[in-house]
Amino acid sequence: MTRQDAQAEVTRRRVFYIPGYDPIHPRRYRELYRKEAAAQAAISGYDIALRPRQGAATYGWHVESRMEGHSTTTEVDVLVWSDIVRDSMASSILATYAQLARTVWTYVATGALFRLMRLRKGPVIAALYPVGMLLLQLVLALLVGWATGVLTATAFRLAGAGGVAPWIGLAIGASAVIPVLIWFRRRDNRFFAYYLMHDYAFSARWGGANPPELEARMAEFGSAIAGALAEEADEVLVVGHSSGAHLAISVLSDLIRAGRVRADGPALAFLSLGQVVPMMSFLPRAWRLRADLAFLSQSGEITWMDVTAPGDGCAFALCDPVAVSGVAPAGKRWPLVVSAAFSQTLSPGRWKELRWRFFRLHFQYLCAFDRPGDYDYFRITAGPLRLATRYAGRAASKSRIERAVNRFTAQSA
Known part of the structure; x- marks a missing residue:
């Protein structure tokens, strides 16, 4: 495939965003995407526009972009579990x-x-x-x-x-x-x-296991993603941010195990951002998560890239979630661990402004960079390249942590 052909490989994309532990209405993520996409487009020189989606079963929005001379249409769905979060906070x-x-x-x-x-x-x-x-x-x-x-x-x-x-x-x-x-x-x-x-x-309440109501919701997430995989999209991209990353790991593992990923269907990709997987996988009853980490890390049906940054004090930056959890199998392929390098991809003034705003930095992965490197959330989610193509040949960050330090490595009760 020539570079010109590769640039046009995605004309239709489905994106499923799984938030972290957040009680707020998903409208927040639409407005964040709208604002930050416009800012990144102005910096990077491409066109991107967003409009709300009406009448769908899930909350989302429609994105039209033109990058590198090619047009791409993206449908973004937010997989909501904020009601479960609110109940747990009551x-x-x-x-x-x-x-x-x-x-x-x-x-x-x-x-x-x-x-x-x-x-x-x-x-x-x-x-x-x-x-x-x-x-x-x-x-x-x-x-x-x-x-x-x-x-x-x-x-x-x-x-x-x-x-x-x-x-x-x-x-x-x-x-x-x-x-x-x-x-x-x-x-x-x-x-x-x-x-x-x-x-x-x-x-902590369930020792690393998921409560029944969350497992039921994750099954619904899997059905929504499976539906998109049965459509004519060129790529189905799942984005898991913060706690949403470990939910996505289990949802995707269930999909692949169940044979719901078509060999002739859309490319399946997973982008984990600001993950806190060890907070769960290091607990004694996180058997399911550890098994899913091991399974997904060797799957040929998916491309998985994990993006964190040392400047994000709320994430386990550059910690390979599979390796540090002590469940890396012999045939491990994923994730590709990449740094968003906030201190380099944000200008000195912007970095100074955000450096001590810890919660804001935890969401920087979803925002514009005024000195962007090769990580651009909007090119990934709305551009003409698949995740696998965009980062083909990309080396993992040299400073990643892969040593296994988890005491609990069992993958079944």
């Missing part, structure tokens, strides 16, 4: 502190926390942040309660009610603790302590 303040204790115990008692620190300290610090922040909020609330109780008891003594003053002070002080905790929770859009605590607790 916990009282007391229940959240119980989650904190259970989650810390799970990661410490299994040794997973210490093994994860041998890979990357950034995501472990990110995991410890909600623990520290929630404990700090509790300490501050208790201090407010203590001060309120002391002042109340003193006032009653001065008023001549010394006998009951300590009890009244204790009651008033205790009642002051809850309003402070409520105040913090209502402002969690600034602190992200409850949000992150629920995220890590969701993984």
Whole structure:
């Protein structure tokens, strides 16, 4: 195939985006794509336009692009599990502190926390942040309660009610603790302590297994992707971001095992972005995920590229998720581990602006780069090349981590 032929190999593409642990409506991802695609097009010199899709069973949008002289049509679907996320976050303040204790115990008692620190300290610090922040909020609330109780008891003594003053002070002080905790929770859009605590607790509660309602939703995801594979598209691309990456690994493994990927059908590709797979695969009951990692890593029916960046403190940057989980088979082919290299692909000014905005950087993979390298989310999702062609011959990042440090490597119960 000549380069000119390769540039025209995709005229129709289906993209399925699996978000991470996110309670927000998928409209957020459409607007992010619209805004950032326009910015990248202006920088890189191509044309791309988006319009909402009406009347479909799943939420998505339609993309038209013209790159390298060729036109491509892309249908993007967001595979939604935000309702499951919201349900898991519907916990009282007391229940959240119980989650904190259970989650810390799970990661410490299994040794997973210490093994994860041998890979990357950034995501472990990110995991410890909600623990520290929630404990700090509790300490501050208790201090407010203590001060309120002391002042109340003193006032009653001065008023001549010394006998009951300590009890009244204790009651008033205790009642002051809850309003402070409520105040913090209502402002969690600034602190992200409850949000992150629920995220890590969701993984830890089942020891690395998926809850039944999530397994049922993943089966629906698989059916949606299988439907696209039966169409006349040139490529079906699955994108899994953050926690969505390990969901995609299992969904795709199930599809391939079930023989739902046609040899004469669209090319199947998988792009994992900012993955946090070890947070799950290092837990004792993550048998399914470890088996799926091993299976997908040697599959000939798929192209899998994993993109992370050391500047993303919330991801296990450049950690080969199969290898570090200790399940790399002899015939391992995937993933191709590539760095988005934020410090190089963002200009010094832009990097300075974003460097300490950790949550924003975790979404940078879905955004425009003002000094783009060979990773361009919009060329991948809306351009005329298949993922396999675009990165054919691309070497994996030299600084990738492949050492197996997982204690739990069993792939069945």
